[in-house]
Amino acid sequence: MLERAPLPDTRRQRVLTAAKRAASEVVHAGWDVLSELGAIGPHSRRGRRFGAMGAESVLCFPVNALYNEQYIHIGTRTVFGPNATLSAGMVPGQAMVTDPVVRVGDRCLIGKGSSIVGHLEIVIGDDVWTGHHVYITDQNHGYADLHRPISQQLMPERPVRIGDGSWLGHGTVVLPGAQIGRHVVVGANSVVTGDVPDFSVAAGAPARVIRSLA
Numbered sequence: 001m002l003e004r005a006p007l008p009d010t011r012r013q014r015v016l017t018a019a020k021r022a023a024s025e026v027v028h029a030g031w032d033v034l035s036e037l038g039a040i041g042p043h044s045r046r047g048r049r050f051g052a053m054g055a056e057s058v059l060c061f062p063v064n065a066l067y068n069e070q071y072i073h074i075g076t077r078t079v080f081g082p083n084a085t086l087s088a089g090m091v092p093g094q095a096m097v098t099d100p101v102v103r104v105g106d107r108c109l110i111g112k113g114s115s116i117v118g119h120l121e122i123v124i125g126d127d128v129w130t131g132h133h134v135y136i137t138d139q140n141h142g143y144a145d146l147h148r149p150i151s152q153q154l155m156p157e158r159p160v161r162i163g164d165g166s167w168l169g170h171g172t173v174v175l176p177g178a179q180i181g182r183h184v185v186v187g188a189n190s191v192v193t194g195d196v197p198d199f200s201v202a203a204g205a206p207a208r209v210i211r212s213l214a
Contacts, residue, residue: 030144035061042211050074050110051100059084064113067092071101071118075126081112086122088118105164110134120157128162131170138176163198183213 012015012058038061040046042053049069054076059066064085071088080086082094088094089100090176104110105126112132122138138160142153158177162168166180169188174180178192186192187203187210 028040038062038152039199040066053203054078054106056178057087064115068094068096068101071096071099073100073103073106075104075106077106078110080110081114083113084110085115085117087116090117090119104128118160119155121159123160124162125164125182127165128168129166130172133170134168134172134174136174140176168204185213 009189040061041046041061042050042055042057046066046069047053050072052073054074056076057074057078058176059080060082062082064078064083065087067087068089072086072161078170080156083108086102088096096119098120101120102116102122104124105128106115107127108124110116111130111132111134113132114130115136116124117135117137117139119137122136124136139157141150141155141157143150145153153214156176160174160176160178162174162178163182163184165182166184166186168174168186169190171189172186173191175191175193177194180192181198181200182184183198183199184196185201186196186207187201188202189205190207191205191206192202192204194206196207196209199212200209201213202209204210
């Protein structure tokens with residue numbers, strides 16, 4: 001089969017190519033501007049709604065969901081990656097029974113697409129880093145009553161704590177009652193439901209200690 005000869009590089013094609021390249025540069029430059037202007041820091045209007053937000057902390061643009069900031073305290077130099085969800089309660093304007101509900105320490109890095117959803121108490125220490133798409137919550141669905149839909153049953157709340165200097169791998173899920181110690185490594189895609197002692201490595205669903213670092 002004979003191959004078709006390439007189309008000639010006409011002036012019209014060159015103009016269209018140049019226009020596409022210029023438009024691409026405009027789009028990327030515009031996104032950079034939006035990312036800078038849309039970030040939420042301690043001196044921004046949205047940042048001042050927080051119960052506390054320390055110097056040089058930032059929620060990168062875009063934010064997926066952000067509710068009831070007055071119940072959320074963030075330390076200094078802490079960064080939330082883009083597309084993060086950070087909330088106290090499930091709906092805007094919800095009155096909470098504790099204050100703060102969510103506390104995140106200094107110099108933390110919360111990965112892109114991660115969610116922290118507190119209802120009673122979530123405490124994250126200093127220098128805690130996470131991979132992308134990590135989910136941390138202190139409330140889960142009840143399911144004991146077989147005659148009622150799970151969505152209509154009580155949702156028990158249990159405090160969650162994550163100690164200083166710990167690392168949560170990509171896709172980690174931290175459920176109500178989890179108590180993660182200091183300098184702990186949690187493997188990717190693990191589900192933490194209970195206690196993980198200081199200076200250890202945990203992995204699995206549910207997560208189990210697989211190595212001691214002490």
